[in-house]
Amino acid sequence: MNYQIQLIENPNTSELLEIKELFLEIFDEWKESWVLGTVQCHNRVCLIKVMSADQKQVVGFKLGYAVSPRTFYSWLGGVAPTFRGQGLARETIVHLTKWCQKNGYEKITTKSMNKFKPMMILNLKMGFDIVGTEVDQDGKDQVLFEKKL
Numbered sequence: 001m002n003y004q005i006q007l008i009e010n011p012n013t014s015e016l017l018e019i020k021e022l023f024l025e026i027f028d029e030w031k032e033s034w035v036l037g038t039v040q041c042h043n044r045v046c047l048i049k050v051m052s053a054d055q056k057q058v059v060g061f062k063l064g065y066a067v068s069p070r071t072f073y074s075w076l077g078g079v080a081p082t083f084r085g086q087g088l089a090r091e092t093i094v095h096l097t098k099w100c101q102k103n104g105y106e107k108i109t110t111k112s113m114n115k116f117k118p119m120m121i122l123n124l125k126m127g128f129d130i131v132g133t134e135v136d137q138d139g140k141d142q143v144l145f146e147k148k149l
């Protein structure tokens with residue numbers, strides 16, 4: 001696979017802004033104060049970027065943060081539509097898992113919802129278990145996943 005994975009611990013604002021174009025492409029909107037504000041509220045953050053072969057374009061990402069010394073929350077992620085189906089999202093989870101193991105976390109948690117079914121399938125394939133559901137503040141059902149390390 002001719003892509004490069006970059007893992008950035010505690011990314012600063014300019015490093016976070018590097019995912020803005022990709023984020024817009026995937027989710028159609030970029031909620032800057034939400035992304036930057038959430039990251040600022042946490043002191044152990046991990047950003048994984050998948051760079052294109054020429055290293056000019058971010059084509060995939062995973063962003064999360066510790067919610068306790070032993071639990072890491074995988075918050076957001078995605079791959080540019082034209083780069084899907086090549087195992088890139090899988091790679092981001094592999095890298096995140098290794099980093100979490102190295103840093104003493106015992107589990108990775110994440111949440112997803114019905115509109116993100118490919119991500120739910122991917123989570124299950126990557127060893128996450130469904131551990132519950134909850135209703136978010138917009139009244140949408142969230143499926144809770146957990147991967148023991």
Ligand SMILES: CC(C)(COP(=O)(O)OP(=O)(O)OC[C@H]1O[C@@H](n2cnc3c(N)ncnc32)[C@H](O)[C@@H]1OP(=O)(O)O)[C@@H](O)C(=O)NCCC(=O)NCCS
Nearest residue numbers: 076077078079084085086087088089090116118119121122
């Ligand atoms: C989910 C997403 C990240 C997958 O990216 P990807 O790079 O295409 O995924 P991969 O190629 O690594 O796929 C890994 C596995 O996931 C599963 N998968 C991925 N996309 C799938 C799809 N559209 N339908 C069914 N299964 C899918 C496959 O089983 C695949 O396993 P395989 O290689 O054995 O076939 C991508 O579709 C995406 O960015 N979606 C929008 C963003 C999103 O939903 N984010 C979640 C909210 S934060």
